[in-house]
Amino acid sequence: MSYKTILAVMESPAQQGGFLDFTFEVVRSFDAHLIGLHAEAVTPTPIVAPMEIPDPISVQSMQELAEKRSAEIGEIFRTRTEREGISCDWRNIVSASGFAGPSVIDSARAVDLIIAPQLASDAPGDIRTNFENFLFESGRPVLMVPHVAKAAKPFSKVMVAWNGSREAARSTFDALPFLKKADEVEIFSVNPRESADEDSGLSGAEIAATLARHGINVVATTAHADKAKAGEIIENRLSDNSVDLLVMGAYTHSRLWELLFGGVTRTLLGSMTAATLMSR
Template sequence: MPFKSVLTVTGARQGEDDLKLAAKLCEEINAHLSVLVVVLASPPAGGEYAAVVSTAWLKEREAEMQQLERRTSVVSKMLSQTAVSADLSSDYPEEAWADDIIGRRARYTDLTVIGPELLATHTLKKRVIEGALFWSGKPLLLVPEGARATLKPKRILVAWDASLEASRAVREALGMLVGADEVRIVMVDPIEDERHHGQEPGADIAAYLVRHDVKVTVDRLPSSNQSTAAVLFRHAIDTAADLMVMGAYGHSRLRERIFGGATRSAIDNPPLPIFLAR
């Protein structure tokens, strides 16, 4: 399915680079750009000092809302100068509920893009990633500093572990896979049985993609006492991949977000653009 609508999220202290990146991606594929400006509300004071600091807290919140208004105005001006179709919204949520709000907004787009500026933040980055992965049902593209971002990649590495999450990531990325010159299905220490990779690891997913006219190569790699993420990232660099497609393994329980090792590595330190879905 082609991406016709792309979401990016920006905070009060970010510049224009992530916005320009998202706009460029939309230009590349003739997609609509949705921008959500988010400022996280300061938590209320608690304990015996609440009465003393409540006035200061209210002033802090007022300053944050003014920040949000100014940032929204700046982003609006920037969007008016781009050639892409765009819409703009803003929100001032409590941190604990920010991922819900971001996720609901992401449901009305095909893809959420997180650029280097947002990746360099801590709290807002975390909320955007969790909102997009747990609450939208849509995929996420992480673009690290110095990486060339494109939604028409020529060389794609698919991290395949035969999981539901990996299957969904492949399906969400199918339009890009079909258009690529080379797609490498990469497995690390694949297990040869019907409950895992089958009798010939990689054969089933390769056959599925070939039916969609995807140009497929299957790589089975040993971990050699390295983490799965390290093996995948090294292979992506060695094969000059433009993009890695992977399933985001994790679950939400009592508002805690718990990610698998490879997912966490992709989120914390992506060496190339990563396309995630779960």
């Protein structure tokens, strides 16, 4: 298994720095084809009047602004990929749905891996929801790149946040190409489930054994939260071990993406210190 078609989500002009550097590093490491994608939402603005019909002038202005922004982002992508000699395509979609549009999701479902930027902390709630829905409705593994990423580097140290769930298993095997290239992989379980006939560390040990058969240098460890939150334990582990890539499962609940360690998505994705691969 390898990543041969990779989709990079170009959300803003600010991504010409660390985000594209990371993306190119991943694309080159797998000799993959890169698709750049930007989606703009243009929603008709009704007049505040009894008839409440769309204002043609406002709609045209919004359309022109969206097209100008899209053209700027597309030029950044094309200039960088041409300079780097990357095999690529560019897709620009302007619609009323933005990232939630069916054509955007269809594009994402036809690739091996999606690479997306960490959203700004002050991003409006509707934009955040549409963006996250797009990422995870795609059904593909998503690699989130943190804002703090300033230079491209390989993922030498990888940590898999493991709890034995379907989502955790999916993300682990979706990440196999990265795990095989890593120097060190840790299966890290926080408060693993226990039963009468299964030791709490058995599940992590079993997935570690499976990965070892792929030639992966892997160890399994566990931690107990006590009074600390699972998210804080994972964050501390990432920092203490200088982890380059975090792998974990995700699912949706009440319109918010929550991780399977007590619903701490906002904590981890809001203060990302390492690239994070998620699947569900």
